[in-house]
Amino acid sequence: MNFLNEVTLRYPDAVSFAPGRPYDGFFDTEQIFRQVRGYLDHLVEQGSSPQQIRTAMYQYGPTAGQIREIVADALRADEGIDVPAESVVVTVGAQEAMLLVLRALVAGPQDVLLVASPCYVGITGAARLLDIPVTAVEERDDGLACADVEAAILAERARGRRPRALYLVPDHSNPSGTTVPERHRAELLELAHRHGVLVLEDSPYRMVSPGPRLPTLKSMDRNRTVVHLGSFSKTVFPGARVGFVVADQLVADDTGRTHLLADDLARIKSMVTVNTSSLSQAAVAGTLLAADGRISELNTAAAAYYGDAMRATLRELDARLPAARREALGVRWNEPTGGFFLTVRVPFRADNAALTRSAEDFGVIWTPMAYFYPDGGGYDGIRLSTSYLTPAGITEGTARLARFIEAEAEAVTAAAARRP
Structure with a gap:
């Protein structure tokens, strides 16, 4: 978490899918x-x-x-x-x-x-x-x-x-x-x-x-x-x-x-x-x-907002990485019906180094799933939090994320082609 905070401070203009916290707009x-x-x-x-x-x-x-x-x-x-x-x-x-x-x-x-x-x-x-x-x-x-x-x-x-x-x-x-x-x-x-x-x-x-x-x-x-x-x-x-x-x-x-x-x-x-x-x-x-x-009744509007944010993120991901393209790349994600988080599986190592490249070169921040595996593993996973972003932030963030995933997947393919 300290590393995530450091990355966020270092790249303040990046769109961040990292914070798992409520949207500020509901607080007065x-x-x-x-x-x-x-x-x-x-x-x-x-x-x-x-x-x-x-x-x-x-x-x-x-x-x-x-x-x-x-x-x-x-x-x-x-x-x-x-x-x-x-x-x-x-x-x-x-x-x-x-x-x-x-x-x-x-x-x-x-x-x-x-x-x-x-x-x-x-x-x-x-x-x-x-x-x-x-x-x-x-x-x-x-x-x-x-x-x-x-x-x-x-x-x-x-x-x-x-x-x-x-x-x-x-x-x-x-x-x-x-x-x-x-x-x-x-x-x-x-x-x-x-x-x-x-x-x-x-x-x-x-x-x-x-x-x-x-x-x-x-x-x-x-x-x-x-x-x-x-x-x-x-x-x-x-x-x-x-x-x-x-x-x-x-x-x-x-x-x-x-x-x-x-x-x-x-x-x-x-x-x-x-x-x-x-x-x-x-x-x-x-x-x-x-x-x-x-x-539950008090949070009706908030629940609707978070549901819309989740659906918008899934919709934008599908538009940026259609089924045929993500199958070719080896990318997939789940489709939660609620909550703040979804998981994207990628064909490259999604570690701290990849996160730094994502923030620096593409302006988008996410959370490596490897943090959440007690016995190690999860290096092919990215956690996206959909709760804290505005609709405009989701649109721009998913566009940047798709470009990052494309670039990393192509780098893996190129590296494999160079191996004897």
């Missing part, structure tokens, strides 16, 4: 004040005194979060996830949620984390910080296959290790853009329950994607197999840095008494960040209250 600085005011009014309606409200806003708050009832209500209204507020921990973004969950679940060197590959670098980075072994399960074109997950579980057990959890982004994943079909979701839950492996479900792109949504794994969960990681960065605003985790699993302490996994996460959080910013929680809570918990 005045709405922050309305959001906070909405939460303060809610506290008054709930009977809080001026002193209690002042304390709630200015002092250290509950470690597990002061808005978790509101978050739980929103999950019930919008996602069909029906869990008690006590199972929710409000975190500093979903990134802290990942760190807390891994720290709570992994007890020793024999424990291993399974991840979909390619994989979001935040989870593998957290695992590295905690010295947790990571085993990659290669994604297929339609996401993880249950047979591949089970084979990885059995292989790890044969090595004397314990697969503790499986991390995946089932909806419009980062980086590949794939979505796990509904039929595979039920199979995956059954498989995880049978093998005693928890599923860490991370779905930040659901509410910013157009069209019907598949059910979350957590809403389908009948055996408390799923730990659900959530974020308001894509739906409310990234700067709030508010995420959450739903951990309703029952765990036993040294005396045999049971408690919620969420309690363990809160204890760990108390030693890491103490609590999530009260001001940030207030802004998020005010947004949720104003929408009656239905973030």
